[in-house]
Amino acid sequence: MSLTFEILAADGLARRGRLTTPHGVIETPAFMPVGTLGAVKGVTPQELAAAGASVMLANLYHLALRPGIDAIGRLGGLHRFTGWTGPILTDSGGFQVWSLGGLRTVDAGGVTFRSHLDGSPLRFTPEGVVDAQARMGVDIAMMLDECTSWPVERAAAEASWERTLAWARRARAAWNGGPGGLFGIAQGSVYPDLRQRAAADLAELEFDGYAIGGVSVGEPSPERRAVVEWTAPALPADRPRYLMGVGYPEDILHAVAHGVDLFDCVLPARNARHAVLFTRQGVLRMKNAKYREDPRPIDPECGCPACARTSRAFLHHLFRSGELTAPVLATLHNLRFYLDFMADLRQAIGLGALTDTAEQLATRSTGEDPPGEPDPGSLPVSSDPLEQRSS
RNA sequence: GGAGGUGUGGCCGAGUGGACAAUGGCAGCAGACUGUAAAUCUGCCGGGCUUCGCCCUACCGAGGUUCGAAUCCUCGCGCCUCCA
Numbered sequence: 001m002s003l004t005f006e007i008l009a010a011d012g013l014a015r016r017g018r019l020t021t022p023h024g025v026i027e028t029p030a031f032m033p034v035g036t037l038g039a040v041k042g043v044t045p046q047e048l049a050a051a052g053a054s055v056m057l058a059n060l061y062h063l064a065l066r067p068g069i070d071a072i073g074r075l076g077g078l079h080r081f082t083g084w085t086g087p088i089l090t091d092s093g094g095f096q097v098w099s100l101g102g103l104r105t106v107d108a109g110g111v112t113f114r115s116h117l118d119g120s121p122l123r124f125t126p127e128g129v130v131d132a133q134a135r136m137g138v139d140i141a142m143m144l145d146e147c148t149s150w151p152v153e154r155a156a157a158e159a160s161w162e163r164t165l166a167w168a169r170r171a172r173a174a175w176n177g178g179p180g181g182l183f184g185i186a187q188g189s190v191y192p193d194l195r196q197r198a199a200a201d202l203a204e205l206e207f208d209g210y211a212i213g214g215v216s217v218g219e220p221s222p223e224r225r226a227v228v229e230w231t232a233p234a235l236p237a238d239r240p241r242y243l244m245g246v247g248y249p250e251d252i253l254h255a256v257a258h259g260v261d262l263f264d265c266v267l268p269a270r271n272a273r274h275a276v277l278f279t280r281q282g283v284l285r286m287k288n289a290k291y292r293e294d295p296r297p298i299d300p301e302c303g304c305p306a307c308a309r310t311s312r313a314f315l316h317h318l319f320r321s322g323e324l325t326a327p328v329l330a331t332l333h334n335l336r337f338y339l340d341f342m343a344d345l346r347q348a349i350g351l352g353a354l355t356d357t358a359e360q361l362a363t364r365s366t367g368e369d370p371p372g373e374p375d376p377g378s379l380p381v382s383s384d385p386l387e388q389r390s391s
Numbered sequence: 392g393g394a395g396g397u398g399u400g401g402c403c404g405a406g407u408g409g410a411c412a413a414u415g416g417c418a419g420c421a422g423a424c425u426g427u428a429a430a431u432c433u434g435c436c437g438g439g440c441u442u443c444g445c446c447c448u449a450c451c452g453a454g455g456u457u458c459g460a461a462u463c464c465u466c467g468c469g470c471c472u473c474c475a
Contacts (some may be wrong), residue, residue, distance in 0.1 A: 057426075065425055095426040103428085116428045147426075185426090198394050216425040224425090244426035250424080266427045271431050276424085289420070 003181035052339035061093035077137035181208030199234035216245030226383035304336035
């Protein structure tokens with residue numbers, strides 16, 4: 001097995017672990033920022049690392065379309081190409097089966113996409129997807145799956161799982177045990193027996209890790225949580241578990257408490273670009289008029305480069321003006337918030353205090369920030385102009 | 392002085408007899424975003440109300456024609472262009 005996973009501590013079902021990959025160690029539970037095209041939008045690899053990220057996601061479908069897997073191979077692999085030196089996990093394109101629903105057809109053998117860029121056809125098979133990820137030299141490859149939509153009839157969900165399971169077997173057989181690892185993906189929509197069966201089916205195939213897919217596709221939060229509660233404990237305990245596409249901090253906390261180790265979500269990055277910031281005081285919609293003359297930092301308890309010397313008023317101004325710096329600063333902040341959140345969860349599990357701190361941690365991103373009295377002196381200004389952004 | 396043009400909701404700008412409280416865009420107010428076709432999308436945006444509807448005031452101003460005018464006519468005012 002090319003990835004090693006150690007469980008360092010446990011707290012109820014929650015685990016504090018360490019996943020060792022060819023390009024570095026991932027302390028879990030971990031949040032993996034999404035860099036679909038090879039970069040988290042607006043963020044350099046150095047900034048990503050400085051924010052505390054230990055692993056980055058990228059996407060096979062998007063990279064296969066542009067610049068192409070062969071080109072990435074000729075350029076020395078995905079790490080060399082992107083400049084991100086830490087672990088990389090690539091998603092297989094299974095999510096695009098759902099998100100690009102109008103641009104693909106699925107058959108027993110695989111998926112045929114019509115490029116969203118120019119309409120040209122692109123064929124994905126379980127074997128081809130494994131091979132492409134191996135050629136890019138990623139640390140964690142994901143099997144090709146069919147991400148079911150929501151809602152979906154039970155019979156359709158079951159048929160879909162039969163197909164995805166067949167793909168899982170083919171992917172497993174095609175994986176040549178390169179330096180990285182291959183993860184299986186459980187589907188089964190919102191049907192408990194299907195979910196549990198999917199977990200058991202995959203476990204037999206002995207993947208390097210197991211993902212829960214088919215969530216974050218529009219289902220209500222209680223449905224999503226139920227899926228986690230059925231599936232996560234049913235997956236092999238000695239391998240990392242990955243909840244795909246989730247989510248808000250409260251959902252991550254819930255999943256961690258049920259034994260999930262890895263997460264990814266576009267939310268912190270996309271919301272940042274849309275001027276929505278996560279803070280320990282609640283959610284801030286930075287374009288709102290109430291921040292026009294708010295001199296406070298975004299989040300006084302945050303150590304990110306934006307909070308170090310950017311007032312809400314200035315960030316508001318940058319967003320209003322369409323200044324590129326705005327989404328960049330906001331993304332650096334939101335990423336740092338998520339990554340700090342995960343660090344706090346890891347610490348809590350290590351102390352056996354997850355349940356105790358759960359409420360306190362969960363309230364961070366809920367609700368609107370309280371108005372508060374603007375305190376003109378509240379923005380800390382460093383006396384050392386070179387201190388900022390240095391990592 | 393003469394000729395022609397033009398004046399529309401915070402701004403720009405469609406509309407040239409009824410389907411107009413008036414297309415669009417911007418600005419403004421708010422909301423959504425979950426393995427990224429997303430620096431995107433949605434709602435509101437004259438005033439009031441019991442806001443899937445009703446009432447009032449509205450397209451420079453004042454008159455007029457008409458069943459009916461942002462749209463036609465007259466006068467006035469402002470602005471633009473050309474000629475002297």
